[in-house]
Amino acid sequence: MPETVTFGFTGDVMLGRLVNQRQEHRPPHAVWGSMRETLSDLDGLFINLECCLSTRGRPWSVTHHPFHFRADPAWAVPALQDVDVTWATLANNHVLDFGEDALEETFSALESAEIPYAGAGRTEADAWRPSRVHVAGLDVALVAFTDNTPEFAADSDESGTAYVDIDPTDEACLDRVSETLERALEENPDLLVASIHWGPNMRENPPPPFQQFAHWMVQQGVDIVHGHSAHVFQGVEVYDGSLILYDTGDFVDDYVVDSVLRNDRSFLFEVDLTESGDIQRLRLLPTEIAESAVHEAFSGVAAWCREKMRERSSTFDTVFDVEAGALVVNLPQ
Template identity: 30%
Template sequence: MKKYLLVLCVFLLVLVASLAAIFKDEPVKIVFVGDILLARGVGEKIETNGYEYPYDNIKRILKDSDITIGNLECAISSRGTPALKKESLLFRAAPENAAALKEAGFDVLNLANNHTMDFGREGLMDTVDFINSAGIKTFGAGKNRETAGKPLYIKVKGTVVGFLGFSAFPSEGYFFLEDQPDVAQVDIESLGEEVKTAKENCDVLIVSFHWGKEFDFYPVESQKSAAHIALDNGADIIIGHHPHVLQGVEIYNGKPIFYSLGNFVFDRQIPRGTDETVMLKVEIEKSKIGKIELVPLKIIDCQPTEAGFDDGVKILERLKLFSEGMGSDIDIRDSRGYISLPLFDN
């Protein structure tokens, strides 16, 4: 009897190892989107049309992935003390939005930005609690400096994907205190070591930065410097946001930098380009970034919507223009963009 049990155990171990190897070879699909605002004008649309309204035209793609991630540009709470800034720039959305984000297909949300603390530390912790309770993981903010900068790890199909988030801007209207809730802020002196340490515990590391100049289509030197430091120390892809418009794409030592994905769910599309964005569909193969597809979108009445053929080509052509001299080659086919990475051993 013991002999049969031993044989069975060995068989099960071999089976588990074989399945793990098979899953490891399956591509991990990740969808990235830009800024998500659920307050102000978007909040008014939600009150009229329901919490699912912002995602109605796009949730099919959001759900067609292993991980879908965006930058949440507001607090999710019904309380908190407003920060000391213009009322029109204070963003807070109802707690019911958390479940709607999950239903739309979101798995992960970055909170390292300049609006997460719009309603104070109470509003920040409510945001984390409501989002996590809805089944969505968060990174880039926490109950103190240590937890705010802590990497998030998710294991999918045998591949461990890591996330780090940093804001280049301090929380507006607050003093930074190490033992109090806040967002993770970029420290260029420690950035390399933070990235290197995070990479030790995952196969692929995604670093998200909230940075840059609003409405500018080109990254500034501080963005390039931070991105290059992160990639030199183990990051595999950089995802940026905050400018509210698309910024150029760079390939640095065989690794992609998306300096800004622009808006995703947003209300005010006044300056040129704020109603245009791209959704990234990235595949991870054998612990490396493989295929990258760019899906051009237009924001219409606060809803991201797949751009038609003509608009889609125009959006991608402009992104290609913004990317000139950055080593990226965006291949436009059938109103979709494709980026092939060099065969670097990165």
Template identity: 30%
Template sequence: MRFFFLLLAISAFSMSQAQNRQDSSTNITTADTLSPRRDTVSVIGVGDIMMGTNYPEDKLPAQNGAFLMREVEPVLSNADVTFGNLEGTLLDSGGVAKKCKDPKVCYAFRTPVRYVNNLVKAGFDMMSLANNHAGDMGDAGRRSSMRTLEEAGILHAGQISHKTAIFEKDSVKYGLAAFAPNSNCVSLNDIEGAKAIVAQLDSVVDIVIVSFHGGAEGAQYQHVPRTNELFHGENRGDVYKFSHTLIDAGADIIFGHGPHVTRGVEVYKERFIAYSLGNFCTYRGISVNGINGLAPIIKVYTDVAGKFYYAQITPTIQTYGTGVKIDSEKLVIKIIQDLSKKDFPESPVQIDDNGLITYLAQ
């Protein structure tokens, strides 16, 4: 009998050890599992958004695009502030399509105004209108985009007439400034002008968020070169110098876009920079083949003055004609890990395999 009980005890111990091993193997640390500090705020950034176009031909999704971000809506809406870059215009019909220096790479997007409801449902607070597609339908498109966002309660910045946007939430005041090298946009290449805008914004808000549309486009341009980038004869800026200069001027979080692929991230002077957030939700008008279809949702946690604590990457994937899906293979996390190490080896940023971004201040 004593031997029988000894066997039971050994069996129970073995089962307990096996369970402990299983629990430890599934104990995944993400930003949401960390205990936030009392003064923590969260800001989500995503890349390019173009929810379908009816110009020059109908490439609109079914259900007015309601399915496009449905899977990631719980992620997007779970932050104090959520930001995205709106490619194209919100306009039902009409407008004068833009003309480009090189017609072979000239694309114009016109998305019906009702599609703004998808942005509202996903929880977007701020959008950049500083990019090469904001003027796709001329002044009529620009005015319609701004009016549509405003009526939906979404702030915007980046057009010459609306350089910045400010709002307050839970006693924290946020400001957005957006820049691009394109007509009617606040200039990316006027560094002194950009510094002045950011410094003024920093004097009246707690957290300054900067968006830029810069860098060359395509899969061969994943790296940040630390020099001016030219693309089809256009100066797309020195985004490395631009980002560091604006943090020196008072920026707290910088979200880049423009290359249509994801680039690396770094922390400079305890402030977070994502150099390109890629194609987030671009239905049928922008290529999502291969790495062009991989993009992060990055949730940045800071104190109430913008000092970086940590961040979390949610990896997403698009294929042609589908909405945004969470990528179980976490491919974009691997890309950001690799690019960040190679492009910013001096930045003490750590990115684990689950997308948690931490920083050891020097």
């Protein structure tokens, strides 16, 4: 086993709509653009899959849910395999865009490809069940849930997402989440990751209750909080030896770009760990979406990403260095 293990975390990987159309004429790996080699070199890659993998089903209510994302698994699954995606969270507001038939095909596609997932399931119990993966000698436990789209929530006999109304003052919320965290910790993993699709779109900073909730999760044993949903990256915090990535932004999509917030720009969030699972440092490699693919950002775009991340992390007193164009946070050992 190597002395240092490197895991990568991304925000939204949305492979539907225009991305799906363009991929009909490109090889599967094209969606990773100039980031392909970097992604492939990681020991583990953890993503938010912001679409269903299906050619089946009918769009969810257009009136209350105007955007619908699905990708053809014939190319999307090979694309995920091409960069060795280790695990995917399905706890988001698009995995049921084409109904339960498409969600079932998503489950089947990932299972056939041996890509573990969490955050959605065939029943409520399945949706809330923690995942376990073994990566480069490390035993990693993962849980996933969302506060988006309550109508997508799984119940005792219907598939859907692990939904909870996130409120750090609500005992029902804390009980629901602590139950799944306790299950994830039962076999004493080397690392516990909580992946959360939370909050509204296009927000540069997490609301104070989310910071309170993230701190509470760390106190329950979470080592890495992997946040996403806002479509723009938010600040990062080191809290009690754990990493809180409040929002990892967008990684691949075809979304309309806000000229100020620049939701087409984010980072690959790389975490270096020791062979026993202790977090050593966080490295943020600037990225940019272009032509429905993700690329490493250079020059002015990378500088913009670094500046905005410094601003958005200042509330948390996060100290960054710059190494080879990436922002680096070294954790105390």
